[in-house]
Amino acid sequence: MARTDLLLNGRLTEPHFEHRGNGKLRTAIGWSPWWAAAQANDPHWKNKQPGFSLFTLDGQPVQQISTPFGVHVGGLWQQVPSAPGNEYELEVEGQAWSSEDTAPASQLEASDVNLQVGIDPTGGLDPFSPLIVWSKVAQPLSHWQTLRVTAVSEANILTVYLKSAPNLPKRQQAVFWRNAYLRPIGPYKRLLNIVGAGDTHIILQPERPQSGARMEAVVSSTRSHETVALRVLQPDGEETAVFPRGKTLDEGRTLWRYEFDVVQEGLYEVRFVGDGGARLLALRLLQVTREVQLAPVGAARDSYRRVYVLLPPTADQKWFVAAARGSFDGRFTIGFSADDAGIGDLAQRQVLAVNPHHWPQVLTEAWFKQHYPGVRFTAVVANAPEDLEAWLREYNG
Secondary structure: OOOOOOOOOOOOOOOEEEHHHOOOEEEEOOOEEEEOOOOOOOOOOOOOOOEEEEEEEOOEEEEEEEOOOEOOOEEEEEEEEOOOOOEEEEEEEEEEEEEOOOOOOOOOOOOOOOEEEEEEOOOOOOOOOOOOEEOOOEOOEOOOEEEEEEEEOOOOEEEEEEEEOOOOOEOEEEEEEEEEEEEEOOOOOOOOEEOEOOOEEEEEEOOOOEOOEEEEEEEEEOOOOOOEEEEEEOOOOOEOOEEEEEEEEEOOEEEEEEEEEEOOOEEEEEEEEEHHHOEEEEEEEEEEEOOOOOOOOOEOOOOOEEEEEEOOOOOOHHHHHHHHHHHOOOOOEEEOOHHHHHOOEOOEEEEEEEOHHHOOOOOOHHHHHHHOOOOEEEEEOOOOHHHHHHHHHHOOO
């Protein structure tokens, strides 16, 4: 079954990197380590800092977290884009070895390992937050087990957590993670633009590229974020090469510049990230189209004034009915096609674009000026169908 996976490097496989230059914290790209620090009165084996490393298991590289002769509370986290009100499901495969000897997968005097996966629907970075929704505790000793949890997002970013907490110190104490998936459940919406802390946002040029174009991305922020990168996901889910072009300061703002090529047609996801991709600092969606030749504007039998109520792709039947009721007195045209709204050799062409920010690429007056010169463009932002109906009834422009 096809999946809509929102995670970076959900397989938790290569490439790995040294988190903040620490060779004992080698984590899969896209993931960041966390653990509970030892307290002053803890015995030497309790709350040890785990070692994070790459390990080959069942013929494939996986993420390992280990504390030989000790116990830990810790794991991995990653922030991902979300939309408030959407429900998401996280599933991850986990396995643990706990033994008093060193034979692989041995269970000699094994300890409970207490694996869980969790979702913070607010996007927080506190693994001990009471807001995290956790799965049931699992004990997958020497075998793979899939852990699952669901949660409804409350913000434009959510955070996923992988956690293990062995009870007793053992000679061999290792946890392995692989094949993590995060997907929306049922109908869902995506945010076109996520602005992060410090007014961190992404500016893309050109705004409406065609396949084969070279893109310029400028990330602007009042904060000087550290260990950052731009990650660009193609429509097929694979990453494309990104070329850093330097970092500058401009009147109190830090600017990072990047370039990348768009080859495929479709929707690209552009993420500005920190900590090897685990921390989501800003996001933009980018629609790439094929080069097309516009058909000539057709001549109408009689020139007349046309008012076109342009509904976004997200509008359902309630919005359509509200648009029809509000447009009845004015006899406005209603539709879902920006091209239909702009085409025609008419004396007056007016487009009332309802919630233009709900399009895959925000619909703007500049787009109509480029493709259908002469169109009068008005953006109509309505929070509910009844608001749209009332606005259209009063419109006399």
